Amino acid sequence: MTSRNSSWMNEPFLLKPAGKDYLWGGHRLNTVFDKRIPLEPLAETWECSTHPDGPSVVADGMYAGKTLREVLAKHPEYLGTHPRTRKELPILIKLIDADKDLSVQVHPNDDYAREHENGSLGKTEMWYVLDAAPDAKLVYGFWRDMDREILEKSLRDGTVEKYLQKVPVKKDDVFYIEAGTVHAIGAGVLVAEIQESSNLTYRLYDYGRVDKDGKPRALHVEKALQTADLRASTEPRQPMRVLRYSRGCAVELLCRCRYFQVERLLLNTADQEAGAQMRTQGNSFQVLLCTDGDGALSWERGEIIFHRGSCMFLPADSPTLRLLGKAQLLRVGC
Secondary structure (H helix, E strand, C coil), rough: CCCEECCCCCCCCEEEEEEECCCCECHHHHHCCCCCCCCCCCCEEEEEEECCCCEECCCCHCCCCEEEHHHHHHHHHHCCCCCCCCCCEEEEEEEEEEECCCEEECCCCCCHHHHHCCCCCCCCEEEEEEECCCCCCCEEEEEECCHHHHHHHHHHCCCCHHHHHEEECCCCCEEEECCCCCCCCCCCCEEEEEEEECHHHHHHCCCECCCCCCCCCCCCHHHHHCCCCCCCCCCCCCCCCCCCEEECCCEEEECCCCCEEEEEEEEEECCCCCCCCCCCCCCEEEEEEEEEEEEEEEEEEEEEEEEECEEEEEECCCCCCCEEEEEEEEEECC
């Protein structure tokens, strides 16, 4: 819920996601995150998106009912002056509930996408693990060097899984998936995904599954082979993470790359306190995604009450903002 008493333009606003019912999805985005999206299963929610395949919509305030894309087209200054934000929102933020294994897939880099996919962005991404079953794993590249002939034969024979590097997953893990890395989220994993604003996925292998119409799911082997890194991947290690403390909030850097920066905020402020203060600068927007707990984001003229699963867009050059409550949030910017 948001109250607004001003026409001042750079105020935060709440977003409502688009939902996806991919066959590998589960139920937790509705049961745990209270998305109330009538899809069965609910595999993904695109929390902050201007992509035409799943635009998010402003949930409240003066822009209620408009897509985020419409708002940013009218107010490009909300994106900031950073080179990556001058034309359009460069990122996409999702929640993903993998009840079953996702397909083994790869995403192209920007150069390949521009040349072969009508000028689209490529797709480098980061996963922050919100929950994981005790035996959950993900695919991260190959454990040995491959070549095209070996890989093609293993795909024909259905033996490709023996070459895939499978990595155990636990809650709070962070994985950076650079474009070209063969990968798959495993069953039982719930993640927040921060990625380039792209929906390019080349399926390499899908366990012989069929879609809801009984037809084999499409594979994109040729494009996958053109874009995949076939060298052995070093098993990803969790980076040493350092907390920076300020009044009422600790901040932990999870990932910084050329496409985005992601921090985790650990908020612990009582209502009677002044709250943890923040604001966006003129160079970039920020997005706050609440992954646990609840609280309030307030400023001189308004307030957003947020809960687990809430996603808030903070335009560049915002007023001074205060965070109150007991919650964990991801803060994403460029």
